[in-house]
Amino acid sequence: MKAEIKYIELKSGFGDSGPAWIGLIEYSKSGQTVYFNDMALKKLKNFGISGNHFDIETGEEYWISGVKKNGQDRHWAGGGKIMIDEEIIEDYLELVDFGIIEKKYFDLVNINKNFDKTRFGNMENETGEIPIPERNEYYKWFWDNNRRKLIKE
Numbered sequence: 001m002k003a004e005i006k007y008i009e010l011k012s013g014f015g016d017s018g019p020a021w022i023g024l025i026e027y028s029k030s031g032q033t034v035y036f037n038d039m040a041l042k043k044l045k046n047f048g049i050s051g052n053h054f055d056i057e058t059g060e061e062y063w064i065s066g067v068k069k070n071g072q073d074r075h076w077a078g079g080g081k082i083m084i085d086e087e088i089i090e091d092y093l094e095l096v097d098f099g100i101i102e103k104k105y106f107d108l109v110n111i112n113k114n115f116d117k118t119r120f121g122n123m124e125n126e127t128g129e130i131p132i133p134e135r136n137e138y139y140k141w142f143w144d145n146n147r148r149k150l151i152k153e
Contacts, residue, residue, distance in 0.1 A: 002026070002027050003024050003025065003026050003027075004024070004025055004027075004066075005022065005023070005024055005025075005067060005088055005091060005092055005095065006022070006023070006024075006025045006034075006036075006064055006065065006066060006067065007020065007021075007022055007063075007064070007065050007066070007067050007068075007073040007082075008020065008021045008022075008023065008025070008036055008037075008041075008062055008063070008064050009021075009062060009063045009064075009073075009074070009078075010060060010061075010062055011050040011051040011060075011061045011062060011063055012051070012059075012060035012061045012062075013060075015050065015077075015078070016050070016074065016075035016077045016078030016079075017074075017078045017079050017080050018078075018080075019080075019083070020073070020074060020080065020082045020083065021036075021037065021082065021083045021084070021085070021109075021111065022067060022073070022082055022083070022084040022085065022088070022092060022106075023036060023037065023083075023084070023085040023088060023111045024036075024085060024087075024088050024111070024113065025064070026117075028117075033056075033120070034053060034064055035115075035117050035120075036111075037111045037112050037113075038112045038115040039055050039057070040055070040056045040057070040117070040120035041053040041054065041055055041056075041062050041064065042054055042056050044061075050063065051063050052064060052065075056120055056123060056124060057120075057123070067092065067095055067096065068096075069095070069096050069097045070096070070097055071096055071097070071098060071105070081104075081105060081106060081107050082105065082106050082107070083106070083107045083108075083109045083111075084101065084106045084107070084108060084109070085109060085110065085111040086108045086109065086110060087110075087111075089101060089108075
């Protein structure tokens with residue numbers, strides 16, 4: 001799997017000021033799924049409200065892009081510190097036009113890179129029923145246009 005340094009920002013519920021990271025991502029064989037920090041972020045076929053990928057476990061939308069040389073990765077209307085993986089700082093500084101990580105713009109974090117990616121494939125391929133115990137009703141779910149859909153039976 002090909003690994004690259006990318007900018008990742010949570011868009012669902014936050015607009016342009018969601019939690020953001022700069023870290024090393026891995027692509028699936030097809031290139032349609034990005035693995036990052038114990039998440040599988042699948043490319044949206046039709047762009048979402050403000051994201052271009054979604055988490056296959058939660059449905060939350062994320063924006064993923066390359067890092068900008070000037071360090072201005074956040075949307076102009078957004079704000080907040082960006083979390084950057086401690087292990088990639090030297091590689092990141094080679095990509096940008098500045099030589100130090102300023103603490104007022106970045107928080108240094110350890111991003112989880114060692115997780116089981118096979119569980120996401122299993123999750124996407126499973127079918128079944130989701131019981132709603134308080135009502136004794138059952139919902140079936142399926143994948144449609146990269147979204148998990150529920151139908152009541």
